[in-house]
């Protein structure tokens with residue numbers, strides 16, 4: 001093990017980056033290699049492990065390749081910065097219910113230095129909007145929509161394991177979908193991003209009764225409370241009443257209340273009170289950064 005040497009391809013697989021990235025790190029002297037008599041670069045496994053540790057890069061060892069056709073399509077989409085094409089490839093995998101293919105496609109984006117927030121906001125959100133459109137126009141059955149949702153959820157939960165983590169900070173966040181709300185993919189993605197950034201996560205998930213949410217806020221005293229609502233199955237007046245009690249509970253513990261999800265667009269701004277409302281993960285992250293530095 002001490003003197004095991006591996007190839008550029010193997011280092012790339014191990015660290016979940018492209019071979020080009022490995023070459024760049026080597027050329028800049030960050031990662032050491034030796035050259036074989038034939039001129040090929042070889043890396044000492046222990047050196048690679050140390051490099052990964054020092055730079056906070058997880059050792060994944062994901063080696064299963066995508067099919068040649070998918071790889072070519074994705075490669076071209078990324079090379080030409082064609083987001084629409086990238087969305088199409090992911091959508092195809094999602095609609096087939098191909099968990100492995102979806103995971104590998106997302107992994108390919110990560111290897112090409114795409115950030116999780118961009119993958120969610122610019123690839124997964126539009127792909128799922130297309131799923132919604134297909135369902136609305138009766139081109140997709142309900143069970144196919146369920147399959148698509150579960151496929152992306154599973155792929156994201158696998159991807160999360162391989163992403164680099166920052167060390168823990170002392171900021172506590174509580175996340176929940178409102179009462180009557182089952183759409184939890186956006187909220188779950190936000191929880192992944194915040195967990196990777198070192199926040200302490202208290203995730204309550206789908207359909208959390210307002211009463212229980214308030215109990216949890218009082219018990220946990222989070223710095224931030226994130227509430228997601230896309231199409232809750234409760235009357236609007238009950239939602240507004242519940243949300244008002246949430247605003248009060250957040251104020252009492254001096255926590256910031258952040259609302260997100262399509263339902264808020266249908267509410268009158270004067271009816272509810274929050275610290276921030278977000279349509280994307282990018283907006284949410286920059287709000288948190290700003291509010292911490294203020």
Ligand code: B12
Pocket residue numbers: 120121124125128129130131132133136145146149180181182183184185186187189190226227228229230231232233258259260261262263277278279280281284
């Ligand atoms: C997948 C899906 C489902 C799945 C949900 C599975 C799951 N576990 O989440 C299932 C099949 C269960 C479902 C059910 C229903 N759905 Co549906 N669903 C969708 C779909 C296709 C995708 C949603 C999604 O996951 N997107 C991917 C994520 C990443 O994007 P996102 O949710 O928009 O989140 C982003 C932002 O909004 C934001 N964000 C989201 N939450 C939060 C929270 C915080 C705090 C912050 C800061 C940011 C944030 O960040 C995310 C990243 O950018 C949408 C279509 C669409 N246009 O969005 C319809 C959609 C949301 N559903 C819709 C409807 C009507 C329903 C049902 C009522 C249908 C029915 N008649 O049975 C039910 C019941 C819903 C309920 N009561 O909760 C409508 C809602 C329309 C409306 N406003 O009234 C939509 C828009 C479809 C449509 N075109 O008609 N659905």
